[in-house]
Amino acid sequence: MKVVLINHTPKPLKTVYTAARTCYSPDSPSNIFTDEIAFEKMTRLLDKVIDAGHHSVLEHISFTFAIEGISRTCSHQLVRHRIASFSQQSQRYVESGPEGTVRPGTIDYKDNAREIFDDIIRKSGEVYSELTEMDIPAEDARFVLPNACTTNIVMTMNFRELMTTCGIRLCTRAQWEIRELFHRIVSEMKKVDEMSGLAKYLVPKCDILGYCPEMHTCGRRPTKNEIFSAYERRNDE
Amino acid sequence: MKVVLINHTPKPLKTVYTAARTCYSPDSPSNIFTDEIAFEKMTRLLDKVIDAGHHSVLEHISFTFAIEGISRTCSHQLVRHRIASFSQQSQRYVESGPEGTVRPGTIDYKDNAREIFDDIIRKSGEVYSELTEMDIPAEDARFVLPNACTTNIVMTMNFRELMTTCGIRLCTRAQWEIRELFHRIVSEMKKVDEMSGLAKYLVPKCDILGYCPEMHTCGRRPTKNEIFSAYERRNDE
Amino acid sequence: MKVVLINHTPKPLKTVYTAARTCYSPDSPSNIFTDEIAFEKMTRLLDKVIDAGHHSVLEHISFTFAIEGISRTCSHQLVRHRIASFSQQSQRYVESGPEGTVRPGTIDYKDNAREIFDDIIRKSGEVYSELTEMDIPAEDARFVLPNACTTNIVMTMNFRELMTTCGIRLCTRAQWEIRELFHRIVSEMKKVDEMSGLAKYLVPKCDILGYCPEMHTCGRRPTKNEIFSAYERRNDE
Amino acid sequence: MKVVLINHTPKPLKTVYTAARTCYSPDSPSNIFTDEIAFEKMTRLLDKVIDAGHHSVLEHISFTFAIEGISRTCSHQLVRHRIASFSQQSQRYVESGPEGTVRPGTIDYKDNAREIFDDIIRKSGEVYSELTEMDIPAEDARFVLPNACTTNIVMTMNFRELMTTCGIRLCTRAQWEIRELFHRIVSEMKKVDEMSGLAKYLVPKCDILGYCPEMHTCGRRPTKNEIFSAYERRNDE
Numbered sequence: 018m019k020v021v022l023i024n025h026t027p028k029p030l031k032t033v034y035t036a037a038r039t040c041y042s043p044d045s046p047s048n049i050f051t052d053e054i055a056f057e058k059m060t061r062l063l064d065k066v067i068d069a070g071h072h073s074v075l076e077h078i079s080f081t082f083a084i085e086g087i088s089r090t091c092s093h094q095l096v097r098h099r100i101a102s103f104s105q106q107s108q109r110y111v112e113s114g115p116e117g118t119v120r121p122g123t124i125d126y127k128d129n130a131r132e133i134f135d136d137i138i139r140k141s142g143e144v145y146s147e148l149t150e151m152d153i154p155a156e157d158a159r160f161v162l163p164n165a166c167t168t169n170i171v172m173t174m175n176f177r178e179l180m181t182t183c184g185i186r187l188c189t190r191a192q193w194e195i196r197e198l199f200h201r202i203v204s205e206m207k208k209v210d211e212m213s214g215l216a217k218y219l220v221p222k223c224d225i226l227g228y229c230p231e232m233h234t235c236g237r238r239p240t241k242n243e244i245f246s247a248y249e250r251r252n253d254e
Numbered sequence: 255m256k257v258v259l260i261n262h263t264p265k266p267l268k269t270v271y272t273a274a275r276t277c278y279s280p281d282s283p284s285n286i287f288t289d290e291i292a293f294e295k296m297t298r299l300l301d302k303v304i305d306a307g308h309h310s311v312l313e314h315i316s317f318t319f320a321i322e323g324i325s326r327t328c329s330h331q332l333v334r335h336r337i338a339s340f341s342q343q344s345q346r347y348v349e350s351g352p353e354g355t356v357r358p359g360t361i362d363y364k365d366n367a368r369e370i371f372d373d374i375i376r377k378s379g380e381v382y383s384e385l386t387e388m389d390i391p392a393e394d395a396r397f398v399l400p401n402a403c404t405t406n407i408v409m410t411m412n413f414r415e416l417m418t419t420c421g422i423r424l425c426t427r428a429q430w431e432i433r434e435l436f437h438r439i440v441s442e443m444k445k446v447d448e449m450s451g452l453a454k455y456l457v458p459k460c461d462i463l464g465y466c467p468e469m470h471t472c473g474r475r476p477t478k479n480e481i482f483s484a485y486e487r488r489n490d491e
Numbered sequence: 492m493k494v495v496l497i498n499h500t501p502k503p504l505k506t507v508y509t510a511a512r513t514c515y516s517p518d519s520p521s522n523i524f525t526d527e528i529a530f531e532k533m534t535r536l537l538d539k540v541i542d543a544g545h546h547s548v549l550e551h552i553s554f555t556f557a558i559e560g561i562s563r564t565c566s567h568q569l570v571r572h573r574i575a576s577f578s579q580q581s582q583r584y585v586e587s588g589p590e591g592t593v594r595p596g597t598i599d600y601k602d603n604a605r606e607i608f609d610d611i612i613r614k615s616g617e618v619y620s621e622l623t624e625m626d627i628p629a630e631d632a633r634f635v636l637p638n639a640c641t642t643n644i645v646m647t648m649n650f651r652e653l654m655t656t657c658g659i660r661l662c663t664r665a666q667w668e669i670r671e672l673f674h675r676i677v678s679e680m681k682k683v684d685e686m687s688g689l690a691k692y693l694v695p696k697c698d699i700l701g702y703c704p705e706m707h708t709c710g711r712r713p714t715k716n717e718i719f720s721a722y723e724r725r726n727d728e
Numbered sequence: 729m730k731v732v733l734i735n736h737t738p739k740p741l742k743t744v745y746t747a748a749r750t751c752y753s754p755d756s757p758s759n760i761f762t763d764e765i766a767f768e769k770m771t772r773l774l775d776k777v778i779d780a781g782h783h784s785v786l787e788h789i790s791f792t793f794a795i796e797g798i799s800r801t802c803s804h805q806l807v808r809h810r811i812a813s814f815s816q817q818s819q820r821y822v823e824s825g826p827e828g829t830v831r832p833g834t835i836d837y838k839d840n841a842r843e844i845f846d847d848i849i850r851k852s853g854e855v856y857s858e859l860t861e862m863d864i865p866a867e868d869a870r871f872v873l874p875n876a877c878t879t880n881i882v883m884t885m886n887f888r889e890l891m892t893t894c895g896i897r898l899c900t901r902a903q904w905e906i907r908e909l910f911h912r913i914v915s916e917m918k919k920v921d922e923m924s925g926l927a928k929y930l931v932p933k934c935d936i937l938g939y940c941p942e943m944h945t946c947g948r949r950p951t952k953n954e955i956f957s958a959y960e961r962r963n964d965e
Contacts (some may be wrong), residue, residue: 021757070704112754141400154360163376170750228701248722279580282557287497305941484959499893531731548731615852634845637872
């Protein structure tokens, strides 16, 4: 898997600041945007709007990622996020090569699981080639290809949706491959300096909420129940 | 593949009529909705708003389909439509059985394609079972499952998006499985009597546009170029 | 202001139940939907998916409201909710009559505020009539009409978005007119019996979160800070 | 009215090209994006995807405009576009000043329309001031403010939606103020050189379709009916 932030709205912090200020100011947005504003002043406002849940101003900045070598299992989950734009390599038009598959870590060290896994993956690839050589169209031959096969996607998301999506996909209970994908997305975001004020908000949802809302908690944060019963007992004393 | 319209907004035509009338009338929508209106009057207004491209009133009515036994290839395409709601059977939580796979028609009658197809599908299923019996989690074992495996989805779409989606997926150039899926969606819509005024708009996009916009036409309709050069030559005469 | 729930997806609870079960069941959605399921079993599953934040299944059911006699100030706020469908009475095409205006409660009992308010509203209406009689188009004459003028809207929202929107608009800090609008929406929802399991989730966002996230709290719920410092002190003891 | 393109995705054409190529290429998007590609090659691909209606790749690039001094009538229409992000100056929090109002052109030269218009606008502003001085909250005093009052908005739209929106709002039949707004948006787009390949697609919808779909045509393009009857007669000859 490889994730590269290939493009993004320039001056993201300034853009969010301008949008937020426009709501409460008699000053015009074109003036606000061209003003010199201290970094601290901008991040302070950012913290305030995020804390208060006024997240619509975060939509004005977008981030475009090249996502390469993820399994079709992962891409099927990824494209379920609807407030995003995806351009995905087509299995109808691009013939599959032998190299691109993903093997889950649990399979690596369990008895002969790895052998039988690699074997069936290889055989599926061979049958795919046989079928395309018989002039079966690639769009039909691919029915034999396993979920392990990889794909490439260009994904663009605005920052509001990136926060929401990281909240879900960085959760310990998320499936491991898509979780790794979002860890890499966060790493890419951290590389871009001016964004340091933003990347800190790309965390599991329990970090934003303060508690874990899942049915089966991983224990990273207290549950909603633990939090509120502590508060109530405190008040009873 | 099985498609069943399990639920939909009642009185769909009346609802669209009420929304459209509200825009241009001093009368209140609750009155308009309870008035007795002739079917012909309602379909006439429907035809007018659709012709003029004022499609937002079509969003007030939604349709829920049980979609069963489509391949994961088909479901991956289907969930790319973002103005819709999907609840899909999870390969993480539901273990795959041996019965559910789709075999493309092109494979049926080509040399021994069918044999080698069935053989690899069967083997993949066996490896999947072996892996889950070794206590590899279902979410990882499924990496060996082929695209041919089936899934179930509950899909809800409003009528505006249903028109757009049928426009794309009923096109001769759409992939055969998703095209069949949308043919079955249209059949379900036609079964519901009061909707007869609506279902006629669920057609390939060339029928709405009047010409074919695709790079490689199937010949069902003249191309944009043919249409406009005829118009220009006519005017030159 | 008048709000009427004129239409909605039938069997809303059964529909949500079917969508949620489809994700985790080998059974087909068309079977699940036609099965006889106890009301308690369905509300129990509903409670679980809502608690866990798995809200996408709530999108399969939609509700259509006739909203009448709200000010243009209120409608301008309302249509900012983007995951909804609106058909609004047009000031370009429907001429404004003298009756329809909204007077805020704060103006009623303050010195002569009410008199000067009613006076300018009446005068604005007179100038509007003068202008249209001079053949100024209604779409231009309306520039003199005040925000107090009323409008009608047909609004359709799915239940997920209705929860989100009620969370924001029932908050004590929301503007009074749109807050009243959402109180009436909730009243309408409560009238429909089978929905009793649903309407209890249409509450201010602090009731869902457990704490108040606003910068300036109304005191209805403890703040996030109060909740978490109680938890931490409890653990320190 | 003032419109300034304050920010946008850098390298917009290269970004669209990368997204489109990713769908049909075995090459990775991060490679495609860093390759040197001739401008002509990129615009040729752009023309092809737009002609064929494969517009999703246009979503990867976004444009942020400072929109200043439009009437509340115009802003109410503008925010109806749902695939866009808006941050609007609030009449709840920002007190209205005397300067900001819009007067329609039709009122300028008609008898004494201009005088009575200016008079009621001035009076409304005076009443607004009187009310706020009586300590009526700004959010209630604004009920007397006319539609003519101006507002500022920061708007971000992706290129696909910009095409759709220009298609509707540049139409001769659109209301004059929002039409002027979109003419200014197009002017801003044209100023940015690299975008020259893009701005040419920001045109009334009849230019994209080839014919006018409106019920009452302005005559700029032939109607659908004229086009197709010419084609049919041609074929009959």
